[in-house]
Each structure stands twice: as structure tokens, then as C-alpha cells.
Amino acid sequence: MNAVADLLAALGARALRLLWSLGHASLFFWELVRFTPAALRRFDLSVVQIYAIGNLSLVIIITSGAAVGGVLGLQAYYALDRYGAAEQVGLLVALSLLRELGPVLTALLFAGRAGTSLTAEIGLMKAGEQLAAMEMMAVDPRGRVLAPRFVAGIVSVPLLSAIFSAVGVAGAKLIGIDSAAFWSQMQDGVDVFKDVGNGMVKTVVFGVATTFVALYTGYESDATPEGVAQATTRTVVISSVAVLVLDFLLTSLMFSTRP
Amino acid sequence: MDKRNLDILVGLFVVMGALAVAFLALKAANLASLSFDSTYRVTARFDNVGGLKIRAPVKSAGVTVGRIASITFDDKNFQGVATLEIDRHYKFPADTSAKILTTGLLGDQYVALEPGADDKDLQPYDSIKITQSAVVLENLIGQLLYSKAAEGGKRKEGGK
Numbered sequence: 001m002n003a004v005a006d007l008l009a010a011l012g013a014r015a016l017r018l019l020w021s022l023g024h025a026s027l028f029f030w031e032l033v034r035f036t037p038a039a040l041r042r043f044d045l046s047v048v049q050i051y052a053i054g055n056l057s058l059v060i061i062i063t064s065g066a067a068v069g070g071v072l073g074l075q076a077y078y079a080l081d082r083y084g085a086a087e088q089v090g091l092l093v094a095l096s097l098l099r100e101l102g103p104v105l106t107a108l109l110f111a112g113r114a115g116t117s118l119t120a121e122i123g124l125m126k127a128g129e130q131l132a133a134m135e136m137m138a139v140d141p142r143g144r145v146l147a148p149r150f151v152a153g154i155v156s157v158p159l160l161s162a163i164f165s166a167v168g169v170a171g172a173k174l175i176g177i178d179s180a181a182f183w184s185q186m187q188d189g190v191d192v193f194k195d196v197g198n199g200m201v202k203t204v205v206f207g208v209a210t211t212f213v214a215l216y217t218g219y220e221s222d223a224t225p226e227g228v229a230q231a232t233t234r235t236v237v238i239s240s241v242a243v244l245v246l247d248f249l250l251t252s253l254m255f256s257t258r259p
Numbered sequence: 260m261d262k263r264n265l266d267i268l269v270g271l272f273v274v275m276g277a278l279a280v281a282f283l284a285l286k287a288a289n290l291a292s293l294s295f296d297s298t299y300r301v302t303a304r305f306d307n308v309g310g311l312k313i314r315a316p317v318k319s320a321g322v323t324v325g326r327i328a329s330i331t332f333d334d335k336n337f338q339g340v341a342t343l344e345i346d347r348h349y350k351f352p353a354d355t356s357a358k359i360l361t362t363g364l365l366g367d368q369y370v371a372l373e374p375g376a377d378d379k380d381l382q383p384y385d386s387i388k389i390t391q392s393a394v395v396l397e398n399l400i401g402q403l404l405y406s407k408a409a410e411g412g413k414r415k416e417g418g419k
Contacts, residue, residue: 044262047269055272084363094287159276166279169287187289188316196288200280 028216031142032150039147046148046155053114053149054156060113061106061160062167068101069093069168073175087181091189093172098190098199099255102165104247107206110157111239115214118149119235122218123228131219146215153211154204161203198254205246210239298344299383300328303357303370308339309393311359311368317343319372324349327370343370343387352377358391368393 039046076092122145125131131141173182190196214235221231305311308330317325325345333340345351354375361368372387381387 047266050269050272051265055268058272058275098283098287155273159273159279162276162279162283166282169283183286186287188314190288191314192284192288196280196283 024220025216028219029212032147032212032215035140035143035147036151038143039151042148043151045144046151049149049152050156053110053118053152054159057110057113057156057160058163060109061164064105064109065102065164065167066171066174068105068164069097069171070174072096072101072168073172073177076172077175077177086177087185089172089175089177090169090182090186094169094186094190095195097165097168098195100247100251102161102168103199103202103206104243106161106164106203107157107210107243108240110153110160110207111210111214111236111243114153114156115210115235115239116232118153118211118214119218119221119232120228122146122149122215123221123223123231126219126221127223127225127228129223142219146219149215150211153214154207157207157210158200158203161206162200165199194254198250201254202247202250205250206243209242209246213239213242297347298325299347301343301345301381301383301385301387303341303343303387303390304333304336304338305341305357305359305390305392306338307392307395308341309359309368309395311339311341311370311393315367316369317345317372318369319349319351319374324372341370350380353379353381353385354389355381355387356389356391357387359393361394 073089073093076089077086080086080088080092122131125141125145131145134141134144169186173179217231217235217238221227311327311330313327313330315327316323317327325343328342328344330342331340332338343357351372352375354377356373356375358371358373359368360371375389
């Protein structure tokens with residue numbers, strides 16, 4: 001009897017902890033959103049962060065975009081050429097990149113390249129009591145440190161994702177399909193609003209999600225070396241899962257009812 | 260790094276992103292050829308539209324002259340009504356006929372327009388009178404099997 005009660009208690013405690021952390025995260029999110037207008041007024045703080053997480057991510061985004069586009073084009077060519085439909089390669093590559101791969105892979109790479117650095121930076125600031133020092137000076141660290149990074153993430157991810165998709169399409173072109181058919185098939189099948197537009201909506205959502213996760217885990221990390229290490233790991237895991245789940249939800253909303 | 264250099268680098272990044280969006284919209288999705296006013300619409304009724312899809316091409320003599328704007332079902336005559344958006348530069352005689360064909364054996368379906376000989380042109384919101392429905396492969400196979408079976412049955416009787 002006692003064992004059952006213990007089990008129930010453990011389950012209840014776990015559920016309560018989960019609920020508590022969800023509520024805590026949403027409150028933190030609203031605080032961030034509340035500080036965003038102030039961060040926009042002091043945009044130079046965000047510019048520094050856009051350089052750190054946007055510009056410096058360009059190399060990995062461009063390299064991965066070209067590689068993914070090229071590989072996708074090559075494999076699509078092998079499969080489609082059997083049915084004499086090799087000219088559809090452009091359409092297949094463009095649709096997969098614009099709708100799914102561009103936004104999702106960019107967000108995953110962003111979480112790995114920039115999200116971790118945000119978490120580690122904020123975690124170390126917390127461990128070094130810099131955030132506490134700011135509070136002592138009546139400066140809210142969420143407004144001064146977190147909100148500019150939040151804005152920078154939301155600006156950077158859509159731009160990076162567009163660059164990823166564009167480079168990917170160009171990379172697929174490099175495998176040497178007839179140029180006219182490649183572009184005309186693509187233009188026939190790709191819709192500006194449904195495909196490009198929905199893809200951009202996705203990237204904005206992913207930008208908010210990955211940046212928020214990175215900032216939250218950094219801000220809530222234990223102020224120890226292990227705590228920062230665990231927070232950095234958690235950033236990658238939680239952002240990746242969040243991006244994949246959000247992508248599934250958004251895809252089923254955006255692309256399911258199409259004829 | 261001083262502030263000015265930083266601003267320039269971030270500006271370059273934003274310009275790159277904007278160029279990428281422009282490239283995707285113009286080159287991949289062909290926003291430039293999206294035209295809202297340079298087409299006119301005519302309707303065509305088919306007994307069976309088969310696998311015709313919205314935005315499928317409308318061709319005449321193999322050249323794309325327009326697109327399918329919408330496909331609806333008319334529950335009075337039990338026919339499929341396809342609305343064709345045709346480029347304003349192309350005029351067709353009023354007795355033009357429309358049929359649903361397939362690119363290749365299993366490819367996508369499109370609407371082919373065959374011009375008639377009428378002096379008058381097809382006007383916007385006219386309907387095309389002479390239409391030919393899509394060929395449904397399953398029906399064809401069914402007919403083939405049926406006729407084969409009938410043939411086989413006859414041969415058996417003949418052999419007796």
C-alpha cells in the first residue's frame with residue numbers, strides 16, 4: 001500500500017513540476033515580449049547580437065544549404081530519371097527546401113551554432129553574478145541583456161533560412177540539369193504565397209522558439225560550471241524537439257488541405 | 260571592432276537575406292509573371308474532369324496560353340465546371356472546343372483548346388460549348404477486360 005502511495009506521490013510531484021516549469025516559461029516569455037519594444041528602441045544593442053548570431057552563422061548556413069541542395073538534387077535526379085521526369089528535379093528541390101528543409105535545418109543549425117552560445121553566455125553571466133549586479137543597479141537584465149538577443153534571433157533566423165533555401169536551389173542547379181526546364185518546372189509548381197510565404201512564417205516561428213529556449217535555459221541555469229554545461233545541452237535538445245514538433249503542427253495546418 | 264564596421268557587416272547580412280527572399284520569390288516562384296489583370300476567364304463544363312488540378316495549364320497547339328483558375332461541381336447538371344484563365348493577348352473563336360488531355364501516358368492533365376471557325380471571339384465569362392472529358396484509365400482498362408472476356412467467351416463457344 002505504501003509503495004503505491006509513494007509511486008503516486010512521485011508521479012504527482014513530477015506532473016506538478018512539469019506544470020510549474022511550463023507556467024514559469026510562459027511567464028518568462030511574456031516578460032521578454034514586454035521588453036521587446038524597449039529593445040527595438042535601442043536597436044544598436046540588437047545589432048551587436050545580430051552580428052554575433054546572424055553574420056557569424058552565415059558560413060555554416062551557406063555550406064549546409066549548398067550541400068543539402070546538391071545532394072537532394074542528385075538523389076532526386078537518380079530516382080526521377082527512371083521515369084523520364086528528370087526535369088522535375090528543380091520543382092522537387094525547391095518545394096522541399098522552401099516548405100520544410102530550409103526552415104527546419106536552419107533552425108536546427110541555429111540552435112547548435114547560436115543558441116548554445118547564447119545559453120552559455122547568459123549562464124556564465126549568471127554564474128559570475130553579473131545579472132545580479134545589474135539588478136542591484138536597478139537595471140532589469142531581461143530588458144538589457146535578454147530582449148536584444150531575443151530580437152536578434154527573430155531577425156536572424158528568417159534571413160538565414162532564406163539564404164539557406166536560395167543557396168540550396170542554386171546548389172541543386174549545379175548538378176547540371178537543363179537550365180530552362182529546371183526553372184520553368186519550378187516556377188510552374190511553386191506558389192509565392194503558399195510556399196515561399198508559408199515557409200517564411202515557419203522560420204519566424206522557429207526563430208522565436210529557438211531563441212526563447214536558448215535564453216530561458218541560460219537564464220534558469222544553475223550558477224555552476226556543471227549547471228552551464230547542462231543548460232547548453234538542454235538548449236540543443238529542447239530547441240531541436242520544439243522545432244520538429246512545431247514543424248509538424250505548422251505543416252499540417254499549412255499544407256494539408258491543398259488539392 | 261568599431262561600431263561603424265559592425266553596422267556595415269550587419270547591413271550586408273540583411274541585404275543578403277533580402278536578396279535571397281527576392282531570388283526565391285522571383286526566380287523560384289515566378290512572382291514577376293503573376294498577373295492579376297491580363298487574363299480573361301471562360302468556363303468549360305465537363306462530364307468528368309478526371310485528375311485535373313487547379314493551376315494546371317491550358318494549352319492550344321501545345322503552347323501554354325492560360326491556367327485553370329478553379330474547378331467546381333454543378334449539382335444541377337452533375338458536371339464539373341472548370342474556370343479557365345486565358346492570357347488576354349490570345350483570342351479564340353466562339354466555337355472553340357476544350358478537352359482534357361494528359362502529358363505523356365501517366366503525366367499531369369491539362370486542358371487543350373482547339374479553335375473553331377466562328378468569326379466571333381470568345382468573350383470573358385463565356386462558356387465553352389463543345390467539351391471532351393478526361394479519359395479515365397480505369398474505365399479504359401475495364402472496357403478492355405470486358406471486351407477481351409467477351410472475345411474469349413466467343414472463341415470458347417466457337418471451339419465447341
